[in-house]
Amino acid sequence: MSGWRDGRRPFAAIALLSLAAVAVALYTQHGLGMLPCPWCVLQRLIFVVIAIVVLPAALVPRPLVRRAGALLAALLAAAGIAAVLYQHFVAAASASCNLTLADRIMNATGLDEALPGVFAPWASCADAAVRLFGVPYEFYSLALFALIGLASLWLLRGRGR
Numbered sequence: 001m002s003g004w005r006d007g008r009r010p011f012a013a014i015a016l017l018s019l020a021a022v023a024v025a026l027y028t029q030h031g032l033g034m035l036p037c038p039w040c041v042l043q044r045l046i047f048v049v050i051a052i053v054v055l056p057a058a059l060v061p062r063p064l065v066r067r068a069g070a071l072l073a074a075l076l077a078a079a080g081i082a083a084v085l086y087q088h089f090v091a092a093a094s095a096s097c098n099l100t101l102a103d104r105i106m107n108a109t110g111l112d113e114a115l116p117g118v119f120a121p122w123a124s125c126a127d128a129a130v131r132l133f134g135v136p137y138e139f140y141s142l143a144l145f146a147l148i149g150l151a152s153l154w155l156l157r158g159r160g161r
Helices: 002-006 009-030 038-059 063-089 101-109 138-156
Strands: none
Touching: 009 038, 009 063, 009 138, 038 063, 038 101, 038 138, 063 138
Protein backbone atom coordinates (compact mmCIF):
# COMPACT_ATOMS: atom_id res chain seq x y z
CA MET A 1 0.00 0.00 0.00
CA SER A 2 1.56 3.27 -1.07
CA GLY A 3 -0.56 5.14 1.50
CA TRP A 4 1.54 3.75 4.29
CA ARG A 5 4.69 5.13 2.72
CA ASP A 6 3.44 8.71 2.56
CA GLY A 7 3.45 9.41 6.29
CA ARG A 8 0.06 8.12 7.35
CA ARG A 9 1.37 5.19 9.37
CA PRO A 10 2.30 7.25 12.47
CA PHE A 11 -1.24 8.63 12.63
CA ALA A 12 -2.69 5.13 12.41
CA ALA A 13 -0.30 4.02 15.16
CA ILE A 14 -1.45 6.87 17.42
CA ALA A 15 -5.09 5.93 16.81
CA LEU A 16 -4.42 2.25 17.55
CA LEU A 17 -2.38 3.06 20.66
CA SER A 18 -5.16 5.31 21.96
CA LEU A 19 -7.83 2.68 21.40
CA ALA A 20 -5.59 0.01 22.92
CA ALA A 21 -5.28 2.17 26.06
CA VAL A 22 -9.08 2.22 26.35
CA ALA A 23 -9.24 -1.54 25.74
CA VAL A 24 -6.72 -2.18 28.52
CA ALA A 25 -8.66 0.13 30.86
CA LEU A 26 -11.85 -1.79 30.09
CA TYR A 27 -10.09 -5.09 30.74
CA THR A 28 -8.75 -3.91 34.09
CA GLN A 29 -12.21 -2.61 34.99
CA HIS A 30 -14.34 -5.55 33.90
CA GLY A 31 -11.78 -8.35 34.13
CA LEU A 32 -9.75 -7.32 37.17
CA GLY A 33 -12.36 -5.31 39.07
CA MET A 34 -10.42 -2.02 39.07
CA LEU A 35 -13.30 0.47 39.15
CA PRO A 36 -12.72 3.87 37.48
CA CYS A 37 -13.18 7.32 38.98
CA PRO A 38 -14.38 10.38 37.01
CA TRP A 39 -10.80 11.32 36.11
CA CYS A 40 -10.17 7.79 34.84
CA VAL A 41 -13.15 7.87 32.49
CA LEU A 42 -12.25 11.39 31.34
CA GLN A 43 -8.86 10.02 30.28
CA ARG A 44 -10.64 7.27 28.36
CA LEU A 45 -12.66 9.91 26.56
CA ILE A 46 -9.51 11.85 25.70
CA PHE A 47 -7.91 8.71 24.25
CA VAL A 48 -11.02 8.06 22.12
CA VAL A 49 -11.07 11.67 20.87
CA ILE A 50 -7.37 11.46 20.00
CA ALA A 51 -8.10 8.37 17.90
CA ILE A 52 -10.96 10.19 16.18
CA VAL A 53 -8.92 13.30 15.33
CA VAL A 54 -5.92 11.41 13.94
CA LEU A 55 -7.94 8.94 11.91
CA PRO A 56 -8.55 11.41 9.02
CA ALA A 57 -4.80 12.08 8.88
CA ALA A 58 -4.22 8.34 8.58
CA LEU A 59 -6.73 8.06 5.75
CA VAL A 60 -6.34 11.32 3.81
CA PRO A 61 -2.88 12.20 2.44
CA ARG A 62 -3.30 15.99 2.68
CA PRO A 63 -0.76 18.15 4.55
CA LEU A 64 -3.49 20.33 6.10
CA VAL A 65 -5.35 17.28 7.40
CA ARG A 66 -2.12 15.87 8.85
CA ARG A 67 -1.16 19.14 10.52
CA ALA A 68 -4.64 19.55 12.00
CA GLY A 69 -4.62 15.97 13.28
CA ALA A 70 -1.16 16.34 14.79
CA LEU A 71 -2.01 19.67 16.42
CA LEU A 72 -5.27 18.41 17.89
CA ALA A 73 -3.62 15.21 19.11
CA ALA A 74 -0.83 17.22 20.77
CA LEU A 75 -3.35 19.49 22.52
CA LEU A 76 -5.45 16.53 23.64
CA ALA A 77 -2.36 14.72 24.90
CA ALA A 78 -1.51 17.81 26.96
CA ALA A 79 -5.06 17.79 28.36
CA GLY A 80 -4.63 14.10 29.18
CA ILE A 81 -1.37 14.79 30.99
CA ALA A 82 -3.07 17.53 32.99
CA ALA A 83 -5.93 15.16 33.87
CA VAL A 84 -3.52 12.46 35.05
CA LEU A 85 -1.50 14.88 37.16
CA TYR A 86 -4.63 16.36 38.73
CA GLN A 87 -5.99 12.89 39.43
CA HIS A 88 -2.77 11.73 41.05
CA PHE A 89 -1.80 14.79 43.07
CA VAL A 90 -5.17 16.35 43.94
CA ALA A 91 -8.22 14.16 43.36
CA ALA A 92 -6.75 10.93 44.78
CA ALA A 93 -6.04 12.74 48.04
CA SER A 94 -9.67 13.84 48.49
CA ALA A 95 -12.45 11.75 49.95
CA SER A 96 -14.78 12.56 47.06
CA CYS A 97 -14.25 13.59 43.48
CA ASN A 98 -17.93 14.18 42.75
CA LEU A 99 -18.75 17.34 40.83
CA THR A 100 -15.15 17.96 39.83
CA LEU A 101 -14.36 19.17 36.33
CA ALA A 102 -14.01 15.56 35.15
CA ASP A 103 -17.41 14.65 36.56
CA ARG A 104 -19.05 17.70 34.96
CA ILE A 105 -17.47 17.01 31.57
CA MET A 106 -18.55 13.38 31.58
CA ASN A 107 -22.08 14.31 32.69
CA ALA A 108 -22.28 16.95 29.95
CA THR A 109 -21.33 14.47 27.24
CA GLY A 110 -24.02 12.03 28.33
CA LEU A 111 -21.61 9.18 27.66
CA ASP A 112 -21.77 8.04 31.27
CA GLU A 113 -25.44 7.17 30.73
CA ALA A 114 -25.21 6.09 27.09
CA LEU A 115 -22.22 3.76 27.60
CA PRO A 116 -21.95 3.18 31.36
CA GLY A 117 -19.71 0.14 30.97
CA VAL A 118 -17.12 2.37 29.33
CA PHE A 119 -17.62 5.92 30.61
CA ALA A 120 -19.44 5.75 33.97
CA PRO A 121 -17.33 6.33 37.07
CA TRP A 122 -17.86 3.61 39.67
CA ALA A 123 -15.40 4.65 42.37
CA SER A 124 -14.17 7.71 44.19
CA CYS A 125 -10.77 9.04 43.25
CA ALA A 126 -9.30 7.87 46.55
CA ASP A 127 -10.71 4.36 46.05
CA ALA A 128 -9.52 4.23 42.44
CA ALA A 129 -5.94 5.10 43.45
CA VAL A 130 -4.40 1.67 42.85
CA ARG A 131 -1.06 0.36 41.71
CA LEU A 132 -0.41 -2.05 38.90
CA PHE A 133 2.99 -3.78 39.06
CA GLY A 134 4.00 -1.28 41.75
CA VAL A 135 3.26 1.78 39.60
CA PRO A 136 0.29 4.11 40.16
CA TYR A 137 -2.21 3.02 37.54
CA GLU A 138 -2.72 6.51 36.14
CA PHE A 139 1.00 6.79 35.35
CA TYR A 140 0.49 4.33 32.50
CA SER A 141 -1.91 6.85 30.99
CA LEU A 142 0.63 9.58 31.68
CA ALA A 143 3.29 7.68 29.74
CA LEU A 144 0.94 7.08 26.80
CA PHE A 145 -0.22 10.70 26.71
CA ALA A 146 3.42 11.84 26.78
CA LEU A 147 4.33 9.44 23.97
CA ILE A 148 1.36 10.57 21.88
CA GLY A 149 2.16 14.21 22.58
CA LEU A 150 5.79 13.82 21.53
CA ALA A 151 4.84 11.86 18.41
CA SER A 152 2.26 14.50 17.52
CA LEU A 153 4.78 17.31 17.90
CA TRP A 154 7.22 15.32 15.75
CA LEU A 155 4.50 14.95 13.10
CA LEU A 156 3.56 18.60 13.41
CA ARG A 157 7.11 19.55 12.56
CA GLY A 158 6.70 17.72 9.27
CA ARG A 159 8.44 14.49 10.24
CA GLY A 160 7.07 11.09 9.38
CA ARG A 161 6.67 11.80 5.68
